[in-house]
Structure formats: C-alpha cells, structure tokens
Amino acid sequence: MTRSPTPLPRPSGLRFALRVGASRIDGQGAFALGPIPARRKVGELTGERISVRTARRRARDTARVAIVELDERVALDASRGGNALRYVNHSCTPNCYLRIAAGHVEFYALRPIARGEELTARYGATHHDGRLRCRCGSAGCDGWL
Numbered sequence: 001m002t003r004s005p006t007p008l009p010r011p012s013g014l015r016f017a018l019r020v021g022a023s024r025i026d027g028q029g030a031f032a033l034g035p036i037p038a039r040r041k042v043g044e045l046t047g048e049r050i051s052v053r054t055a056r057r058r059a060r061d062t063a064r065v066a067i068v069e070l071d072e073r074v075a076l077d078a079s080r081g082g083n084a085l086r087y088v089n090h091s092c093t094p095n096c097y098l099r100i101a102a103g104h105v106e107f108y109a110l111r112p113i114a115r116g117e118e119l120t121a122r123y124g125a126t127h128h129d130g131r132l133r134c135r136c137g138s139a140g141c142d143g144w145l
C-alpha cells in the first residue's frame, strides 16, 4: 500500500492533530499525527445539526453513515462539515471512547495513543442493528456491529 495519506489542516473541534488515511479496518481512518496522552480530550465531532427524522431518512439512503443521534430530537450528520473524527472506525478494543454530553460528541483517549496509531472507538447501537460483520481484527472482537 503506497497510497499517500491526506494531511489535513487542524480544523475546529480538534485538540490534537489528526490525519485521514487508508484504514486496515474499513475505508478511511483517523490517525494521530503525534502522541495523545491517556484520558485527554481528542476533540469534538463537527457536522450539520439536523432532526432525528431527517437523520433516519438520510441513513436509509447512505451506505457509509456518519450520523450520531444526540437526543430524541437532534442528530449530527458528520458527512456534512464533519472533521477528521468522522473517520474514527469502530473497534471492539478501542483506544478512544466517545461521550455525548449536552449536544456534543466528544472523543477521549482511553490509553496513551502513539504517533501514527489509528483512532478507534466502540460505537453504541448503530443503524446496522448488529447485522454488519465487524472487521476490527482485535482479539476481543464481538463479531458484529
């Protein structure tokens, strides 16, 4: 694989510089450009704020969804105006966790993350309803999303 990674400027919402590049897990991934200490906030997912109803309609029409429901009414569609955190792939043994608080989707490091490491998080319930085979490749893989 000699695909060159796409360096991104540091967009708003990020506290650590990330780059987007080809992932071994799925499609593209978000990679740390420098070390990230454990428990530090990596950043906040950006995107278009839409209604949950609109979000579910968009999710039906899209294979690769980047939508997070913030509460019963509001969702964030990171495929529009999303920063590099939208490329964080699911892993069953992740190095980050995401927290939805007060209408914000925040990513934190679970453990020290090395320069060049791909960022991963355990997704909650997805629109796949456990029907998509997980390809995280970790020893503790649950098998399905």
Ligand SMILES: [Zn+2]
Residues within 6 Å of the ligand: 091, 092, 093, 134, 135, 136, 137, 138, 140, 141, 142, 143, 144
């Ligand atoms: Zn897995």
